[in-house]
Amino acid sequence: MKYCFLFCVLGIMHAQDLGSDGVWLPHPVVDLGSSAAVPFQPWAKLKFQENHAKQQNELDRRCLPPGVPRITLMARPFEIVQTPNRILFVYEGGAHVWRQIWMDGRAHPKDPNPNWLGHSIGHWEGDTLVVDSVGFNDRTWLDDAGHPHTEQLHVIEKYSRTGPLTMKYDVVIDDPGAYTQSWTSSSSLSFRRGEKLAEDICLDKITK
């Protein structure tokens, strides 16, 4: 019990510390819609079935970034770098890319240039980091299963460090261009203390 007390206190003390001495490894989620009915619009359902039948995302073969939230659902580690104004997510998998989450209170730009990883702003709700992202292109898939989206995609991610080695990841998909209402998925991540990211250059596999 006294150990639990110690760990619980440490856990609470460090809940807004997303880990500077290791990496996070997602428990992979292949299909965001596996635990709930996905509120597809008819075209999006057809597109999903088409994508799903392909089995492989052609953008992966061309080494393009996986997009959000897929990059956090893959079984590849990433590191979180916290600074007062900005939190960086640095990913080993995908395309050796990074994301920046602005924590300085700014709003999204009015007309963001659609890109692969979006424009992200964040804030803390208690010990949960809430990341709000817009400004995506419509080319990525939301997950390996092939859920599509449009440029209207708005993703809300919630990162809650539930213990020294665990994090809960909740994601809300809000895309009125593809779904009739917003829908959610929950998963978890494990902390690997002392581990470091490796270099993995996707293009090496297709240019040799």
Add this chain to the structure above:
Amino acid sequence: MKAPFVVGVWLLALASGFAQNPPLAKDPGPFLQPGDFPEDKVPKQVAGPAPHFPDGRPDFGGNGAWYPGFNGNLAETTWKGVKSADKHVDVPFLPGTLATYNERVENRSKDDPEARCLPVGVPRFMFDPYPFQMIQTRNQVVFVFEGDNYLWRIVNIDSPGNTHPKNLKPTWLGDAVGHYEGDTLVVDVTGFNGLAWLDQAGHATSDKLHLTERYTRTDSLTLKYEVTIDDLGAYSKPWTASNTIHWRPGMELMESICQEDEKSSIHMIGK
């Protein structure tokens, strides 16, 4: 008798000199104009003292980004008609590396890995026109780059003399261990795959490449970069190149994905 002998020795030396050192390929000449670069359009800023963290470490960050400018040749002060590296270096080429260099310059760098969206590499990141930022935590310096594929590079901060892990897997960016020496961040890098070019001109590397990088913020707007290239697989002795990198106040990095709709490299046929 003496004169012909001297002339003979001289001719022999000349001939063997040519055999070992064919002339360096020439600068292909200006195709870039000075006004092509954003750095030419930035109003002059007034520099303040270099910032530091409360614990005394130099602070390489702030609201802005570093912009190296275009330095197409890290051994020349001008290249393609614009300012290049800080100083000229007589590069101690091994014969094969010189031949490779000359071929690359003469065919207009048509096989440049960077043009195929492969990683820019180290130290080329500090000579190419992609803005970057350095984010310092207690145990790392995280470099984030806009180009050419929105890459990151992590330098682990450790005590001086600390060694790299054994049996490193060869990579584009190598394994980097850094420490602070006063106001200078010193980074030791090894474990390279030998595929990256040191610059656009085409200075080659081998998998024996070992770098010592020195980053010093001399005032709020200036980063002095010096790199010692120790690569006995490509050069007969270590040599040092340098660049002065300028701070762009307020600059933020944008996502830049080279691979997006990449259709250009197949048209690179050289000369």
